[in-house]
Amino acid sequence: MAVILLKLIFSIITTFSNVITWLIFTGTAKVLVQAIQVLKVPGEGGQRVLEQVRNVTKTCLDYLMELIIAAISTLFSSLFDLLKEGVLNSSSGLVAALTGLVEILKTSLSNVVEDIPKVLDVFIEMVGKIVGDFLNNCNDAIGYVRENVLTIILLNMAGKKLMQAFVYGRSVGGVVGLKHVEIPVPSPSKGEVLIKLEATSLNPLDYKAYMLKVLLRPFLARNFPLIPATDVAGEVVEVGYGVKNFKPGDKVVAILSLLVGGGLSEYGIAKEILTVSRPPQVSLAEAAGLPIAGITAHMALTQFAHLKLDKTGPHKNILITNASGGVGHYAVQLAKLGNAHVTATCGARNLNLVKNLGADEVLDYKTSEGATLKSPSGKKYDAVVHCGPPIAWSVFEPNLSEDGMVIDLTPGPSSMWTFLVKKITFSKKKLLPLIWYPKGSNHQTLEHLVELVKDGKLKTIIDSKCPLSEAGEAWGKSIDGHATGKIIHVEIPVPSPSKGEVLIKLEATSLNPLDYKAYMLIVFLRPFLARNFPLIPATDVAGEVVEVGYGVKNFKPGDKVVAILSLLVGGGLSEYGIAKEILMVSRPPQVSPVEAAGLPIAGITAHMALIQSAHLKLDKTGPHKNILITNASEGVGHCAVQLAKLGNAHVTATCGARNLNLVKNLGMDEVIDYKTQRSDSQEPLR
Structure with missing residues (x-):
């Protein structure tokens, strides 16, 4: 009895909470969109308003989520307070009814004890339903707002000058490639500058930014663009409101937004606080190579290893791994500006290059000596700037001084675990993961690096140069060996089969x-x-x-x-x-190679869904079933359509308009164009 009553109460609570959250989220989303439309006025002022509203939309919805959570909590509290008052005060019919409900629950106490598992199941089901409805309503509201805001922004941008760009991501050009497109030239907002790009450098961090976009895709507009690359040099062509230190015509070096990028295009937007002047003594290529790699190397040595680049600090022995790479080759030069003995590792073909950068000792990482990281002179390292792939702590530890440290620039799970263990145990030898995001405090560091290049104390090693039209090949070369991001045609050995x-x-x-x-x-x-x-x-x-x-x-x-x-x-x-x-x-x-290759994953998936989940008998010996197959023109869908018709089933399918006849010819009883909106009274296409 208690379980039945609880189910009734929980059902009422679930329905009520769903209605409330739907009303609040839907109402808020529509009000925001209407406000954006009202605020839409011509000119740059209107554009700035639109951009500001777009930026705060999700913040508002996140705040509303917190309010809804508090409201649901209050709802539960109020309900049980009401039941409690019903027991103490029986002066009205409503109170009497509630008191009776409580009495029934009390008399059923012995049964409730036995039914505790059932009660918990019902409660968990209710909570799950509330959370599910809450998230669905929230996502629907966010989707409604972002799609409408995107439409308004794009309409507002209509008629703007177009620029060439390489866009990376699922929405355009495929998952693992770049597509050469034309998009509107962006406009700078408050505190931003528009730069005509003259040089761009590529970093492994650019690919990680793409991976971040993949994780954040549910919160981004459907066609949210990502133009790879953040390190640029060029000329300011327009400044946003409030910009004081730059004007059109200034030559600059800048870091673009990590999430949006913009480097592989003709124009890019940078925040003023992440932009510095480029003197004529520093070439475009030298300048564009500095920001991410140079700042990372500078932070590792000065903020983590506490090296004084003016040689006023104590002497240090420093190991730099992967020293011929972007960060590594800057780290070698910066370390030699300080009072440091530098040991470096790299591949055999770059040994002379790294030696010429100033390293005191250079190891080929593929040799036994290089793999152990031991200094040829027997020195113990006060700091290791690790720029390469993961290396076990057991390799680093014997080579460290009594209070030596490893600064890991590419930390993975094992590095984070080692960091935690060393922290908890108060170990003198430690591992420090370096994870950073471009911010205003990096402005002075970038200025310092530009000055060092100007004075001839720091140089950028340029692997290769290419025009914007060949950016795809450069992108593939940049991430090869660091992270898989573009399919490249290479020759590899034919594999050999093992047992079985x-x-x-x-x-x-x-x-x-x-x-x-x-x-x-x-x-x-x-x-x-x-x-x-x-x-x-x-x-x-x-x-x-x-x-x-x-x-x-x-x-x-x-x-x-x-x-x-x-x-x-x-x-x-x-x-x-x-x-x-x-x-x-x-x-x-009788089965062609093409027909056969299309079967395994798609065919097995369709077969499992119908046989194991829907319990359909393909020999027509089972009961009749009505089955709907969505996306029926695709891989799994078209297999499922044909298999379902082998069983005793009436099959309805959905697909796009151009594939209606295709799906019908596969044997469908009913086919629906998924883009149409029909009432139940309308007949489907037969």
Whole structure:
């Protein structure tokens, strides 16, 4: 009895909370959009108003979320206070009814004890429903506002001058590539400057900014652009309200917004506090290479290792790993400006380069001496500026002085764990992760670096130069070996099959959304994988067996097969791939390689959904079922359509207008264009 009453109460609470949150979020979203439309006026003043409103929209909604949480909490408190008052005061019919309800609950106490697990399940279900409704209403409101604001902003920008740019991201140009597009030239807001870009440098941080965008995608406008690169040099062409230190025509170096970027375009927006003047003695290329890499090296040495660059501080022994890279080559030069003995590691082809930068000792990291990081002169390091991939603490520790430190510029989970352990145990030897975001306090550091270049005390090593039209190739080169971000055609050794595996010469490969999810998994697991751990996209293949591993019994060279390759390693976009015997089947000659390659992931997913989840019998021996298949023209969908018709099912499908006939020809009973809005009385396309 108690469980039934609680279900009734919880149902009322859940419904009430859903209605309240929906009303508040929907009402607020529509009011905000209307306000933006009212405020939309021509001219730069109106544009600034629009941008300010756009920026505060999500802040307002976040604040409303806090208010709703407080309101729901108050609702629960008030409900139970009401029940309590009902027991103490029975002067009205309503109170009497509530008192009766309490009495029923009291008399059912013994049963409640037995029903505690059920009560908890009901309560958890209620909380889950409230939270789910709350988040759905919040997301709907945010989506409504951001889509409408984006439309208004784009309309306001209509007629503006266009610029060339390379945009990176899922919304344009694919997941792992760049697309050359034309977009409106942006306008500077308060405290910002518009720069005509003359030089841009690329950093691994640019790719991490893209990964940040992937994480934040639910909170960003659907077509929110990301133009890679943040380190730029150029000429100011326009200044926003409140800018005092720059005017059109000034030559500058700047750091653009990390989230939005802008470097691979003709114009970029920078905050005044992240912009410094470029003297004529500093070339465009030298200047553009400085910001992120130079500031990172400067922070590591001065703020973490406490090195005085004017040689007034104590002598220090410093190790710099990956010293020929962007941060590393600046760190070597800056460390030598201080009172430091510098040991550096790099690849064999860059040994002379790093030596010429001023390093006292240079180690090839691929040799046994370089792998152990031991100083040839036997010195212990007071500080290690680690610019490369993860290295175990056990390698660093024997080489550190009594109170030495490792400053990790690429910290992963293992580094964060070591940092925590050393902190808790008050160890003299420690690891410090360096994680920073460009802010106003970096202004003076960037000015100092520009002065050092001007005075000839610091130089930028330029790997290569290219025009904007070749930015795609430069982007791929920048992230190669640091993070997978662009598919590059390379030659690699043909793999060999291990026990229970088969080597297949691939004749056809199909692509699935799951391939991108595998890529995202690799990004997450990268700190735990070998530095050059490969990912060759695609898993669904058809081809011919050329070699079998030990223990393989069902296949031999020459067999035609269909297979699923390893989801983690992939291999489909290559000439040869490795598959486990248990994930392979023979391909009869009646099935073409193309037909076969399209089957594995999509076909199995559709089959599982219908057989294991919907319990449909494909031999028509089961009960009749009515089944809806959405997105029926896509990979899984079109397989599901045909499989469902093999069973005893009436199938309705949705797809885009251009695929209606295609899906109908697959055997559909009813096909609906998902973009149309129909009432229940309207007949579907038959």
